[in-house]
Amino acid sequence: MTTEAPTAPDETVDVVVIGTGPGGEDAAARLARAGLDVVAVEARLVGGECPYYGCIPTKMMVRASDALAEARRVPALAGRADVEPDWAPVARRIRDEATTGWDDTAAVERLEAAGGRLVRGRGRLVGPGEVVVETADGARRLRASRAVVLNPGTEPAVPPIDGLAGTPFWTNREAVEAVAAPASLTVLGGGAIGCELAQVFARFGTAVEVVEAADRLLLADEPEASDLVAARFAAEGIGVRTGARAQQVTHDGSGFTVHLADGTQLVSERLLVAAGRRTDLASLGVASVGLDAGARTITVDDRLRAADGVWAVGDATGHGAFTHVSMYQARIAVADILGTGDERADYRAVPHVTFTDPEVGAVGLTEAAARDAGLSVRTGTTDLASSSRGFVHGPGNEGLIKLVEDADAGVLVGATAAGPAGGEILAVLTLAVQARVPVTELQHMIYAYPTFHRAIETALADLADG
Numbered sequence: 402m403t404t405e406a407p408t409a410p411d412e413t414v415d416v417v418v419i420g421t422g423p424g425g426e427d428a429a430a431r432l433a434r435a436g437l438d439v440v441a442v443e444a445r446l447v448g449g450e451c452p453y454y455g456c457i458p459t460k461m462m463v464r465a466s467d468a469l470a471e472a473r474r475v476p477a478l479a480g481r482a483d484v485e486p487d488w489a490p491v492a493r494r495i496r497d498e499a500t501t502g503w504d505d506t507a508a509v510e511r512l513e514a515a516g517g518r519l520v521r522g523r524g525r526l527v528g529p530g531e532v533v534v535e536t537a538d539g540a541r542r543l544r545a546s547r548a549v550v551l552n553p554g555t556e557p558a559v560p561p562i563d564g565l566a567g568t569p570f571w572t573n574r575e576a577v578e579a580v581a582a583p584a585s586l587t588v589l590g591g592g593a594i595g596c597e598l599a600q601v602f603a604r605f606g607t608a609v610e611v612v613e614a615a616d617r618l619l620l621a622d623e624p625e626a627s628d629l630v631a632a633r634f635a636a637e638g639i640g641v642r643t644g645a646r647a648q649q650v651t652h653d654g655s656g657f658t659v660h661l662a663d664g665t666q667l668v669s670e671r672l673l674v675a676a677g678r679r680t681d682l683a684s685l686g687v688a689s690v691g692l693d694a695g696a697r698t699i700t701v702d703d704r705l706r707a708a709d710g711v712w713a714v715g716d717a718t719g720h721g722a723f724t725h726v727s728m729y730q731a732r733i734a735v736a737d738i739l740g741t742g743d744e745r746a747d748y749r750a751v752p753h754v755t756f757t758d759p760e761v762g763a764v765g766l767t768e769a770a771a772r773d774a775g776l777s778v779r780t781g782t783t784d785l786a787s788s789s790r791g792f793v794h795g796p797g798n799e800g801l802i803k804l805v806e807d808a809d810a811g812v813l814v815g816a817t818a819a820g821p822a823g824g825e826i827l828a829v830l831t832l833a834v835q836a837r838v839p840v841t842e843l844q845h846m847i848y849a850y851p852t853f854h855r856a857i858e859t860a861l862a863d864l865a866d867g
């Protein structure tokens with residue numbers, strides 16, 4: 402609810418940070434530690450989506466479901482293991498260790514220890530340097546004399562499917578709060594959230610069907626990585642319907658029915674909507690500082706400046722919806738606000754890892770994106786399972802490394818490492834893309850035997866073969 406905004410500021414401070422996702426929280430603390438008077442405005446929980454509903458609790462789920470999968474591989478490797486999945490330890494770890502019962506006291510104390518203050522409420526810009534916060538006690542007006550930092554993050558997007566609104570569907574938030582694995586689950590969306598959570602619940606015994614509108618899972622990744630994940634999903638009994646359109650959703654006492662355009666009806670106890678994210682820029686009042694309230698993202702320059710006296714960081718800037726991007730941007734914005742550095746944001750080597758099994762790590766451009774950018778592209782690929790380490794590893798060894806070279810420049814502009822430890826293999830490839838290490842240099846270095854990352858050498862040989 403929006404109450405009438407006070408016309409005079411209740412308080413003038415140096416910086417107001419609206420939204421404390423990982424980037425906003427980090428920026429507020431850094432600016433406060435630098436001696437500025439900082440107020441952070443947060444409508445929900447300090448720390449944002451990542452610690453309470455995103456990265457951390459979902460990776461605890463993944464850790465647990467990976468443990469089950471590894472235990473199920475014991476018969477092929479080491480004897481007998483009776484596996485009886487139980488969601489209770491997962492729910493307990495998420496509640497007690499990850500989120501402390503979805504309580505942000507520790508984060509608020511961290512902010513205050515840095516010298517910042519929190520105003521709990523929903524903030525909106527009402528003009529340059531002017532912020533109104535709707536708190537439980539009414540509206541407060543703050544004036545920021547030096548900077549406003551916007552870090553509003555995203556909310557789950559809910560597609561306009563007939564009947565969906567108003568049903569008790571899950572988003573990532575309810576999935577993270579689950580106290581039991583459902584008997585059956587339909588997942589709408591086969592992106593990062595949909596794939597990670599589909600596999601987690603399936604490994605706990607849930608019958609899972611993934612409905613993806615596009616023609617493959619993990620659309621942002623190389624098609625070879627999508628195929629790998631789809632093959633594993635099939636092997637684990639996870640239903641995947643690509644190119645599928647949900648026309649209608651109904652819900653009754655026994656659960657959900659998703660009606661697909663081809664006439665299929667998917668019946669399940671739960672429905673998870675993981676169909677992308679949205680940011681409501683209009684309610685953030687960005688038009689009052691000259692920004693487009695109807696845009697999907699806040700346009701920022703390479704110092705994260707969005708308008709005079711306004712900086713923006715995080716998912717809302719559209720440079721990759723990842724915690725590491727939000728925090729990277731925060732560091733640069735803070736240096737710009739303080740005038741202590743001239744670092745410019747550079748997104749050539751943004752890594753991301755989707756924590757499915759096989760884990761899919763990727764950095765920079767896909768082959769298709771590199772071709773679209775007009776580069777003269779060479780690629781090199783190798784199968785991880787047939788590497789020495791893959792052979793030793795046995796069950797669960799599926800994976801690949803794919804390298805994308807700008808052949809004119811002789812450097813990698815993108816890479817994918819999918820498979821066991823795909824996200825860890827990615828580190829060296831991220832360095833190669835970031836530092837523009839010549840491919841000839843990569844070809845002449847020594848890769849430890851028998852590691853998974855040694856397969857990079859084989860992919861480089863494939864690249865050289867054209």
Ligand SMILES: Cc1cc2nc3c(=O)[nH]c(=O)nc-3n(C[C@H](O)[C@H](O)[C@H](O)COP(=O)(O)OP(=O)(O)OC[C@H]3O[C@@H](n4cnc5c(N)ncnc54)[C@H](O)[C@@H]3O)c2cc1C
Nearest residue numbers: 420422444449450455456524554555715716722723724727
């Ligand atoms: C299920 C899931 C899993 C994920 N896993 C990973 C992962 O493994 N690795 C990874 O790097 N990323 C992951 N992400 C993405 C990651 O969570 C985000 O990129 C990260 O949280 C950074 O977001 P942000 O800084 O833009 O803000 P957010 O974390 O979205 O936080 C924004 C904050 O701003 C607040 N806010 C918004 N508007 C206002 C307002 N007007 N006034 C006051 N407060 C406001 C919100 O309440 C929120 O607390 C995952 C996301 C999800 C949903």
Ligand SMILES: NC(=O)c1ccc[n+]([C@@H]2O[C@H](COP(=O)([O-])OP(=O)(O)OC[C@H]3O[C@@H](n4cnc5c(N)ncnc54)[C@H](O)[C@@H]3O)[C@@H](O)[C@H]2O)c1
Nearest residue numbers: 560590591592593594595612613614675676677722754755
């Ligand atoms: N491990 C990680 O780093 C990680 C994990 C989870 C989320 N995230 C971040 O959070 C973001 C959001 O994740 P997400 O999975 O919600 O979004 P996403 O954009 O990655 O995937 C959404 C998918 O839903 C599909 N879709 C959209 N509407 C649909 C419909 N009506 N029916 C069927 N399919 C539909 C899209 O085609 C797309 O493939 C990710 O892009 C990522 O940046 C990161």
